[in-house]
Amino acid sequence: MSFCSSSSLVPPPTSLSLNLDMNMTTAACCVPSSSSSYSYPLRRLPSPSYPKPRRCSPSPFPSLRAFVFVPPATNPLGLSLRVRAVAASAESVSGFDEMLYGTRRKYYLLGGKGGVGKTSSAASLAVKFANSGHPTLVVSTDPAHSLSDSFAQDLTGGTLVPVEGVDYPLFALEINPEKAREEFRDATQKNGGTGVKDFMDGMGLGYLVEQLGELKLGELLDTPPPGLDEAIAISKVMQFLESQEYSMFTRIVFDTAPTGHTLRLLSLPDFLDASIGKILKLKQKISSATSAIKSVFGQEENRQDAADKLERLRERMLKVRELFRDTDSTEFVIVTIPTVMAVSESSRLRASLKKENVPVKRLIVNQMLPPSASDCKFCAMKRKDQMRAIDMIRNDPELSSLSLIEAPLVDVEIRGVPALKFMGDIIWK
Ligand SMILES: Nc1ncnc2c1ncn2[C@@H]1O[C@H](COP(=O)(O)OP(=O)(O)OP(=O)(O)O)[C@@H](O)[C@H]1O
Numbered sequence: 001m002s003f004c005s006s007s008s009l010v011p012p013p014t015s016l017s018l019n020l021d022m023n024m025t026t027a028a029c030c031v032p033s034s035s036s037s038y039s040y041p042l043r044r045l046p047s048p049s050y051p052k053p054r055r056c057s058p059s060p061f062p063s064l065r066a067f068v069f070v071p072p073a074t075n076p077l078g079l080s081l082r083v084r085a086v087a088a089s090a091e092s093v094s095g096f097d098e099m100l101y102g103t104r105r106k107y108y109l110l111g112g113k114g115g116v117g118k119t120s121s122a123a124s125l126a127v128k129f130a131n132s133g134h135p136t137l138v139v140s141t142d143p144a145h146s147l148s149d150s151f152a153q154d155l156t157g158g159t160l161v162p163v164e165g166v167d168y169p170l171f172a173l174e175i176n177p178e179k180a181r182e183e184f185r186d187a188t189q190k191n192g193g194t195g196v197k198d199f200m201d202g203m204g205l206g207y208l209v210e211q212l213g214e215l216k217l218g219e220l221l222d223t224p225p226p227g228l229d230e231a232i233a234i235s236k237v238m239q240f241l242e243s244q245e246y247s248m249f250t251r252i253v254f255d256t257a258p259t260g261h262t263l264r265l266l267s268l269p270d271f272l273d274a275s276i277g278k279i280l281k282l283k284q285k286i287s288s289a290t291s292a293i294k295s296v297f298g299q300e301e302n303r304q305d306a307a308d309k310l311e312r313l314r315e316r317m318l319k320v321r322e323l324f325r326d327t328d329s330t331e332f333v334i335v336t337i338p339t340v341m342a343v344s345e346s347s348r349l350r351a352s353l354k355k356e357n358v359p360v361k362r363l364i365v366n367q368m369l370p371p372s373a374s375d376c377k378f379c380a381m382k383r384k385d386q387m388r389a390i391d392m393i394r395n396d397p398e399l400s401s402l403s404l405i406e407a408p409l410v411d412v413e414i415r416g417v418p419a420l421k422f423m424g425d426i427i428w429k
Pocket of ligand 1: 113114115116117118119120121142144146366367368407408409410411412413414415
């Protein structure tokens, strides 16, 4: 006899319950969030020397390899055991097991050339994480947001919006730089510049205005420089690190803007760090000139306060920089399509990321045509062309070392959670 008992899911990693059958040679796993159950043989009978990790084999469901942590048997026959599922199947392509593993927060930034499928890949990854038990946040830093289109839900507004249709918490955040710029212009026009601070405070960037007087950031932002979107995104990243509001999320997926913007986003902390360094030096030089200090840091600030704040800001920037370069918590996934142009751009992107020491392990090649089974000449030619691009990737010094994840071109538009789940099950396994 085998049966599945419900158990409260301990998110994450996904918790399963396991019940051994009476003769203790097979067991059934069930995922509390669904009614499906899976039977599989145990390699060895439970021994008295528990706890011991064991592997569910074969996997109870396609993308999960359950490591079975067997606590002391709860009854004399040892019938009730608990299982913790932490990873994916051995035949995994994308190495999703590794991405899923652990409760420590991880950040995934998906980026690449425009239109290659960044949003679809990011959204499908977020759905997959959430359905695997990770409270997940998907953030768009692309000024031309398409998360709402991709999920077929209204996720606009610049705040956390819950995504419907997934098993576990998934929230989306579309950072809206255009709206931010408009508000900024209004604020500066109405208040002759005094509204700048309020506006920037709202964006979590107030300290920049206060403290980066020397950079004249306010003036720069009045006519938005190319880095504004990235600055806003960075400020949100800082909030992730510091704010309680975001502490529940164990996976954060970024749908980034096309390549150029992304690179600026990554280099901005360095830029600001260097700028702060300049300001601190400047402050030292003119420390005796009180009036000059006041004009830089504002009337109420005393010098020590200003210097402390700058130091704190610098620390925050260093945190962001570390975050982007932390192999344990952050990964940049490059998305491309099998064309010479897209592969060339991906190669340049990888080179730039390498220079910035940003960890990259995976390359998604999206929109692959299946081998042609018909007389369709166009399909056969196209496929041949795509295979040439794949060869190019395999021989590219920047890309050849990455795990290649091929995602097929599907015959329907990928919109809405069921479609994203479908896509996610193909890519992330
Ligand atoms: N594998 C696929 N099969 C079929 N359609 C796809 C596939 N991947 C993406 N698409 C479709 O291609 C279009 C562009 O995809 P998506 O928005 O994900 O790209 P993007 O790189 O984020 O674009 P942008 O740079 O404009 O933000 C969408 O209509 C999406 O549904």
